[in-house]
Amino acid sequence: MARLVEFFFDFMSPYSYLAATRVEAMVGPAGGEVGWRPCFLPAVLKATGNQGPGENPVKLPYVMKDVVAWAELLGLPPLVIPEGFPFLATQADRCALVALDEGKGPAFCKAMFNTIWRDGRTPDEAAISDVLGAVGLDAAKVHALASSQPLKDRLRANTDEAVRRGAFGVPAFFVGDELFMGNDRLDFVVRALARS
Amino acid sequence: MARLVEFFFDFMSPYSYLAATRVEAMVGPAGGEVGWRPCFLPAVLKATGNQGPGENPVKLPYVMKDVVAWAELLGLPPLVIPEGFPFLATQADRCALVALDEGKGPAFCKAMFNTIWRDGRTPDEAAISDVLGAVGLDAAKVHALASSQPLKDRLRANTDEAVRRGAFGVPAFFVGDELFMGNDRLDFVVRALARS
Numbered sequence: 001m002a003r004l005v006e007f008f009f010d011f012m013s014p015y016s017y018l019a020a021t022r023v024e025a026m027v028g029p030a031g032g033e034v035g036w037r038p039c040f041l042p043a044v045l046k047a048t049g050n051q052g053p054g055e056n057p058v059k060l061p062y063v064m065k066d067v068v069a070w071a072e073l074l075g076l077p078p079l080v081i082p083e084g085f086p087f088l089a090t091q092a093d094r095c096a097l098v099a100l101d102e103g104k105g106p107a108f109c110k111a112m113f114n115t116i117w118r119d120g121r122t123p124d125e126a127a128i129s130d131v132l133g134a135v136g137l138d139a140a141k142v143h144a145l146a147s148s149q150p151l152k153d154r155l156r157a158n159t160d161e162a163v164r165r166g167a168f169g170v171p172a173f174f175v176g177d178e179l180f181m182g183n184d185r186l187d188f189v190v191r192a193l194a195r196s
Numbered sequence: 197m198a199r200l201v202e203f204f205f206d207f208m209s210p211y212s213y214l215a216a217t218r219v220e221a222m223v224g225p226a227g228g229e230v231g232w233r234p235c236f237l238p239a240v241l242k243a244t245g246n247q248g249p250g251e252n253p254v255k256l257p258y259v260m261k262d263v264v265a266w267a268e269l270l271g272l273p274p275l276v277i278p279e280g281f282p283f284l285a286t287q288a289d290r291c292a293l294v295a296l297d298e299g300k301g302p303a304f305c306k307a308m309f310n311t312i313w314r315d316g317r318t319p320d321e322a323a324i325s326d327v328l329g330a331v332g333l334d335a336a337k338v339h340a341l342a343s344s345q346p347l348k349d350r351l352r353a354n355t356d357e358a359v360r361r362g363a364f365g366v367p368a369f370f371v372g373d374e375l376f377m378g379n380d381r382l383d384f385v386v387r388a389l390a391r392s
Contacts (some may be wrong), residue, residue: 048254051247058244058364062377069384168254181258184380188265 002033003193006174008162009109010041011089011096014067014079017117019171019183020110021076026186030193032175036105038096039159041170042088047160048168054086070183071117080120089116092123094146094155099137107135198229199389202370204358205305206237207285207292210263210275213313215367215379216306217272222382226389228371232301234292235355237366238284243356244364250282266379267313276316285312288319290342290351295333303331 005027009016024034045052053063064081071079092112099108111131112123121127129139145151162172166179173180175192201223205212220230241248249259260277267275288308295304307327308319317323325335341347358368362375369376371388 049252050255056245056364058362059246062362062364062375066377066381073383073387166254166258168252168258179258181262185262187269191269 003031003175003196004035005032005189005193006035006037008037008039008158008167008172008174009170010039011092011112011116011123012087013041013170014063014081014117015070015183016171017079017113018067018070018074018076019173019186020113022074023173023186023189024106026190027193030190032189032193034106036096036100036109037158037162038093038109038155039162039170040090040093040155043156043159044163044167044169047163050168052086052169060086077118079117082116082120082122084122087122089123090155091125091143091146092116092128094151095128095132095142097151097154097158098142098145099132099135102137102142104135104137108132108137111135199227199371199392200231201228201385201389202231202233204233204235204354204363204368204370205366206235207288207308207312207319208283209237209366210259210277210313211266211379212367213275213309214263214266214270214272215369215382216309218270219369219382219385220302222386223389226386228385228389230302232292232296232305233354233358234289234305234351235358235366236286236289236351239352239355240359240363240365243359246364248282248365256282273314275313278312278316278318280318283318285319286351287321287339287342288312288324290347291324291328291338293347293350293354294338294341295328295331298333298338300331300333304328304333307331 007023009020027034053059068079096109099105108131111134115121115127115131116123132139132142165174169181171183173189175189178192180188203219205216223230249255264275292305295301304327307330311317311323311327312319328335328338361370365377367379369385371385374388376384
């Protein structure tokens with residue numbers, strides 16, 4: 001039986017995008033299966049007292065260069081940083097929860113990440129709707145659900161769970177109780193699967 | 197002619213240790229030569245408003261596990277975290293400047309890192325003296341020089357230079373003006389050398 005690799009992410013995080021492009025291909029052959037867990041990065045940072053890359057004016061320009069270099073290293077199309085970065089992606093994160101309920105989670109998540117970080121679109125309602133439509137979901141229905149209190153609560157619950165289990169940012173991966181932080185720790189995730 | 201790879205580090209940083217174990221072997225074949233640049237991490241963090249791994253109680257336990265996992269991944273002897281970590285290594289950093297003047301820089305730096313992160317000794321005067329002796333330097337003389345104002349000023353100058361050039365922590369590498377942050381970005385350093 002495949003071992004669950006929980007992947008906590010937020011669409012606002014370019015390192016989450018980088019991880020999303022390869023997490024399935026990396027953990028699959030090692031006997032892992034990805035559990036897509038949208039959460040809300042700013043709340044993770046606030047709860048843990050951690051500083052996000054976008055919150056430090058010295059770090060930000062470096063990080064913007066670093067993610068572009070990572071996309072190149074991974075052989076991806078050029079990474080495009082949307083205008084207004086850093087921005088929130090709360091509605092997209094909630095729509096991912098609905099898409100997961102509808103059996104379209106991974107397809108939505110990957111397409112949403114690509115829309116932001118390859119096409120350079122900020123995750124506004126129109127951009128999200130285009131992605132929902134492209135993966136065969138009813139955009140108006142999903143948006144309405146995603147804006148409801150139960151869905152808000154579920155995004156918060158995912159966020160709280162990530163913090164409770166030790167994450168202090170995203171992407172964060174769990175193999176059982178073992179935490180691995182960052183796109184650049186996916187090799188450790190694979191090693192953890194190989195050990196288990 | 198070899199291309200200079202400036203390696204800013206502080207002995208208090210286990211990620212600097214991890215980088216020190218392999219930077220020469222990685223950049224050498226790519227036509228690079230390591231310039232060892234001790235600096236004072238707490239001042240880098242303070243100047244840039246960045247948060248060190250040791251300054252966040254949520255991050256610290258993760259980082260302590262992460263560096264141990266890295267040592268294992270790199271095939272190094274088990275990484276030992278000395279009692280009292282995080283600690284300052286100011287005197288060791290200054291002694292590295294003296295050792296560099298005496299033509300024993302790389303040997304001292306690597307042995308000092310090993311004493312701390314393999315043998316688990318805090319970098320107190322006795323531990324530093326043992327390393328100085330092992331690389332053929334007069335411990336009393338080096339300590340006296342390292343405690344003098346000119347050496348204090350030189351460590352501060354290295355630190356200020358790292359900040360001025362954009363570093364917000366250590367290890368930080370420069371290939372020309374291009375900055376790469378972290379042991380986990382050494383692959384990018386090698387790629388930068390290959391491009392140039």
